[in-house]
Amino acid sequence: MKNSFTLKAKNTLPSESSLPPGAAGAGNDPVKMDSNNVNVYYGTKQALKDVALPIRMHRVTALIGPSGCGKSTFLKCLNRMNDTVVGCRVSGSITLDNEDVYGPEVDVVQLRARVGMVFQKPNPFPKSIYDNVAYGPRIHGMTRDRTEMDQAVETSLVKAGLWNEVKDRLKEPGTSLSGGQQQRLCIARAIAVNPEVVLMDEPCSALDPIATARIEELIDDLARNYTIVIVTHSMQQAARVSHFTGFFHLGELVEFNQTGIIFTNPKQERTKGYVTGRFG
Amino acid sequence: MSPLKGTPAQQKHLAKRHAASRRFRWYGIAGLGIALSTLLLLLATMTFKGYTAFFQARIQLTIPFEKPLLDPDGNLSQDSLGRGDYRAVLKNALNHAFPEVNNRNDKLKLNKLLSDGAPSQLQTLLKDHPEWLSTSQEIWLSASDDVDMWVKGVVPRDLPEQARHISDKQAQWLASLEENGRLQLRFNSPFFLNGDSRNPEMAGILGAIKGSVLTLLITFLVSFPLGVATAVYLEEFVVKGRWSDFVEVNINNLAAVPSIVFGLLGLALYLNLLHLPRSAPLVGGLTLAMMTLPTLVIATRASLKSVPEAIRDGARALGASPLQVVLHHVLPLAAPGMLTGTIISMARALGETAPLLMIGMVAFIMDIPGSVTDPATVLPVQIFLWADSPERAFLEKTAGATLVLLIFLITMNALAVYIRNRVERRW
Numbered sequence: 001m002k003n004s005f006t007l008k009a010k011n012t013l014p015s016e017s018s019l020p021p022g023a024a025g026a027g028n029d030p031v032k033m034d035s036n037n038v039n040v041y042y043g044t045k046q047a048l049k050d051v052a053l054p055i056r057m058h059r060v061t062a063l064i065g066p067s068g069c070g071k072s073t074f075l076k077c078l079n080r081m082n083d084t085v086v087g088c089r090v091s092g093s094i095t096l097d098n099e100d101v102y103g104p105e106v107d108v109v110q111l112r113a114r115v116g117m118v119f120q121k122p123n124p125f126p127k128s129i130y131d132n133v134a135y136g137p138r139i140h141g142m143t144r145d146r147t148e149m150d151q152a153v154e155t156s157l158v159k160a161g162l163w164n165e166v167k168d169r170l171k172e173p174g175t176s177l178s179g180g181q182q183q184r185l186c187i188a189r190a191i192a193v194n195p196e197v198v199l200m201d202e203p204c205s206a207l208d209p210i211a212t213a214r215i216e217e218l219i220d221d222l223a224r225n226y227t228i229v230i231v232t233h234s235m236q237q238a239a240r241v242s243h244f245t246g247f248f249h250l251g252e253l254v255e256f257n258q259t260g261i262i263f264t265n266p267k268q269e270r271t272k273g274y275v276t277g278r279f280g
Numbered sequence: 281m282s283p284l285k286g287t288p289a290q291q292k293h294l295a296k297r298h299a300a301s302r303r304f305r306w307y308g309i310a311g312l313g314i315a316l317s318t319l320l321l322l323l324a325t326m327t328f329k330g331y332t333a334f335f336q337a338r339i340q341l342t343i344p345f346e347k348p349l350l351d352p353d354g355n356l357s358q359d360s361l362g363r364g365d366y367r368a369v370l371k372n373a374l375n376h377a378f379p380e381v382n383n384r385n386d387k388l389k390l391n392k393l394l395s396d397g398a399p400s401q402l403q404t405l406l407k408d409h410p411e412w413l414s415t416s417q418e419i420w421l422s423a424s425d426d427v428d429m430w431v432k433g434v435v436p437r438d439l440p441e442q443a444r445h446i447s448d449k450q451a452q453w454l455a456s457l458e459e460n461g462r463l464q465l466r467f468n469s470p471f472f473l474n475g476d477s478r479n480p481e482m483a484g485i486l487g488a489i490k491g492s493v494l495t496l497l498i499t500f501l502v503s504f505p506l507g508v509a510t511a512v513y514l515e516e517f518v519v520k521g522r523w524s525d526f527v528e529v530n531i532n533n534l535a536a537v538p539s540i541v542f543g544l545l546g547l548a549l550y551l552n553l554l555h556l557p558r559s560a561p562l563v564g565g566l567t568l569a570m571m572t573l574p575t576l577v578i579a580t581r582a583s584l585k586s587v588p589e590a591i592r593d594g595a596r597a598l599g600a601s602p603l604q605v606v607l608h609h610v611l612p613l614a615a616p617g618m619l620t621g622t623i624i625s626m627a628r629a630l631g632e633t634a635p636l637l638m639i640g641m642v643a644f645i646m647d648i649p650g651s652v653t654d655p656a657t658v659l660p661v662q663i664f665l666w667a668d669s670p671e672r673a674f675l676e677k678t679a680g681a682t683l684v685l686l687i688f689l690i691t692m693n694a695l696a697v698y699i700r701n702r703v704e705r706r707w
Contacts, residue, residue, distance in 0.1 A: 081597060086520055109599045117597035123590035125609060135608070136598040186594070193598060 029056035032197060032227040033078060033101075033115075037092035040073050040082070047073045051092070051253045053246050055197070060219060060228045062242035062259065064235060065274070069248040071231045075199050078229065079115035080108050096197070113140055116195035120202040122182035124174030124189070129166050132174040132185055133157060136193035152192060159225075160188035161218050180211025187218065191226065198222065200230040204237065216241050235275055239263050247271045326683050333680025336468035336481060337423040337431040339394060339457060341373045344416045345406060356410050364406070366399035370421075377462075378453060389450055395422040397470070397482035420466060425480040425673035427454060431465060434672060471680065475646045476662065480673030483666070485681050487648045491561055491641070491656030492630060492688075498565020498652055499572060499629050504622055506569075507576030514577070515584040516606050535574035542571040543635030551639060559640040559655040567639055568629040575625045583617025584610060616703035623696040627689050633660040659685045 033055040040048040048070045055061050055078075063071035076082045077090055080101060094101050101111055113136075124132050133153045136142075143149040153170070157163040162184045166177070174185050183203055190198055200219070204212040219228060219241045232238050238245050239259060246256040247270070255262060255271040266272045285291060347354070350364035374390050375381070381390050395401075398421045405419065406412060426445035429435050431454070441448050457463035474484030514531075518524045546567030550556045556563050587610050595605045611618075636642065641657050642665065649656035657665070659681060666678040 079597065081593065084596070109601050111599075112597055113599035117593075119590060119593060119597070121590060123588075123594040125591060125594060126613065135595075135600075139598070139600055139604055139608075189594075189598065 029059055031055065032057040033094065033096050033229075034098075035074075035077075035092065035094045038074065038077060038094060039091045040070070040077060041087075041089045042085070043087040047251055048077075049251045051248075053253055053256055055227060055229055056244065057227050058223060058225070059243040060223050060230060060241050061244045061246065062238035063229065063231045063246050063248060064233075064238045065248035065254075067233075070251040071246075071248045072201055074248070074253075075201055075229060075231050078197070078199055079112050079117055081112075081117065083108060113193050114195055115197040115199060116190035116193060117199040118183070118186050118190050118201065118203050121206050122179055122186050124177070124182050124185050126173060126175055128171050129157075129174050129177070129185060130170040133188050133192050136189060140193055142193065156188040156192035157185075159191055159222065160184045161214065161221070162188055178211070180207050180214060183207060183211070183215060184218065187215075187222075191222070195226065197227045197229065200228065202231050202233060205233060212237070235263070247274060249274070323686070326679055326686065329676060330679030330681075330683040332432055333471060333676040333683075334468050335432075335465045336470070337428040338420040338464055338466045339423050339427075340418055340420050340462040340464075341370075341377060342416055343369060343373050343402065343419045344376070345369070345412045345414060346372070347414045350406060351413060356413070358407060361407050361410065362403065364403065366402045366406075369402065370394060370398055381453075386449060389447060390453065393423060393427055393450060393453065395424050395481045396479050397422060397477070420464075422470060422481045423463070425671060427463075428481055429672050430454065431458075431463065432676075434676075471677070475648045476644060476657070476665070477646060478644075480669075480671050480677060483674070483677055485659065485662060485684060487645060488657050488659045488662035488681070489684070491564075491645075491649050492658040494561035494649060494652050494656065495564040495568065495636075495641075495658055496626055496630055498562055499568040500622075500626060502566060502569035503572045503576050503625070507573050507622075508580055508618065510573075511577045511580035511584060512606055512611070515581045516610065517602065531574050531577055535578055537574075538634075539571050539632055540634040540638065542567055543638030545570060546635060547638045557653050557655070559643050559645070559657075560653045561641075561649060561656050561658075562652040563639050564636050564641050564656075564658065565652070567635050568632060571632065571635060572625040572629050575628070576621060579621025579625065580614070580618045583614040583621065586617060587613045616699055620696045620700045623692050623699070627692040627696075630658075630692070631660055631685065631689060633658075633664055636661055637664075659688070 031054045035054070036052045038048055038051040039046065051070075051074055053061075053074070063074060065071050073082070076085075077094055078101070082088045082090060090102060096111070096115065100106070101115075125135065127135070130153055133156050134149055137149060137152050143152055154163060154167075157166060162181060165181060166172075166185075174182065177185060183206075187198075187203075204215050207215065216237065219230065222228060223243075230238075230242065242259045244256065245259040245262040247254045247262060247266075247268075249270055255266060255268045257267075262271060263275050266275060272278075286294065346369060349368055350366065351360050352363055353360035371387075371391065374394075375387075378390060381387055401421055402419070423431070427450075430437075430444075430446045430451070435444055435446070437451070446454070454463055470482055471484045473486055474482055475487030477483040514524065514527065518527075546563060550563045550566055551558060556566075591609050591613065592605050595609045600608065636658060640655075642661050643655060643657065644665070645655050645657050647654070663678055663681045663685065666674045666681065
């Protein structure tokens, strides 16, 4: 059983063919976001220890690990969603296109327009489907008139694979959709502002297997245009959708490598133990 | 014994548990029952005592509107009509109705049947209908409060003559009027159209209602924006820490401060320091605003807190600024709760008396206030004033005004419930 999914992981590594030849070294794709010596404290408790993890452009990077290992904390550092957490301190460097996201001149609002986020629980605004998607472009002043906005909304919904299901009911509240549709709406909402990076925090953990499959397909598609970082509890999911995987344990990044290698030939004992289900 | 029934020991234990939940249910029903019956009792007594205030004994007289007496200048101007001798006209009318009364003392008693306000009632009528001059009209005029009480049977008729306000002769006249259908209990329009008066039959609540409306308006205009802004700042912007805890504790303390203390503060601040007009709705409203502010802040914060963090996160992750998060997402979702809290604190302010006593809104004011700086009183203070008056007829006015106040309060609370149910939460 455990072997079956590691095998499957190898076979279904999503765009293995699209990886440039010689990518085995995992160093050839340009790095979109980089992190070095990242330490995060909640009060006096250290949540992340010296994490260094590169996020490569137009690739899907999965962060796996047992609960409380710091993977979500790391994800939230990438677009500074940790800022609003009381008592949270971040040190080290996290860069987006070689610019420090924690730099003094960085505007969080602008950062989050470039690094979007999808949450664990679908959280559409209690507004219409249209307004949910239009909200981002509207506050960032990305469209000049109604037609452009309609176009932006349609494009985002098409990209999120939701257009055909909702095109006749754009005025209905976003909360009237099913859970999986809501999550795709949230993805549409996130990509409507044309982010360069999309962070996904366990986007399928509240969804049934069919809705999960749809989101996973969607992640595959999105990787062509966006850099994606996904936190997941499901190793199968990490294996299915990601190109790179980082394994976190007790606040440390234990191992980071191409997904195929992590699941079939991990270098660290702890990684091996986790991906084969011996602990976690 | 079926296994589902369990052992006798289990059955005994189960029975005990069921009995406990049944008891608890009954405690709840009993509590509710007591609360409801108290409320019903209150409403019933108030209605029973107060409904007569909405009716008034009126006497119909044939009034000869004599031009020389009522239009001294002869030009029908409002000014000329205002200087007419209506008292004399009333005397003539009464003489005409009771030709057999010719003793001076008796005539005085006859005049006493009518309200002291009757001449001014006539004046108002004539000003509205100047074409009645030089004609005779059948007019219903307010009877005096003693007659009112007599007709309503508040005073037992078998009391000895010297113990009652209505003499035997007067009773006779009233009986003859009643026989001719010229003495009736009619709708008490003065009660709803007049300000306060020393004559119970002329006293009304319009002045107090208008005073209450103006006062509440000021209270709302000051406390709502201030309260919402404070709550939003404390809930959404302030960095939690020692300072915010200090502020929070003090707001909670303020909400528990007795209202009379706010009255003293209003007296010191608005009257003594700022020299704002005494007895004015402006000052009353500002004082009540101080009193309602803490409650309003607490209610608003509670409704802001109930907006799920996921909504804020969603907006933040899209790059909304903190103000946009609040204005576009949090406030619209918190609005029903905020409105409910506001209406309930306004209802509390409407029923408040003590702080207003301190700033002089307890004065006897006959005029109906036209602006927030005119002297005025409010409904609960009016009730307090009437309850304190010696005349028997003010007793039913007190109950009547209480009924009106209760109707206002119940309407406001019902509105709050309606809004809460209408705008259901959609997440």
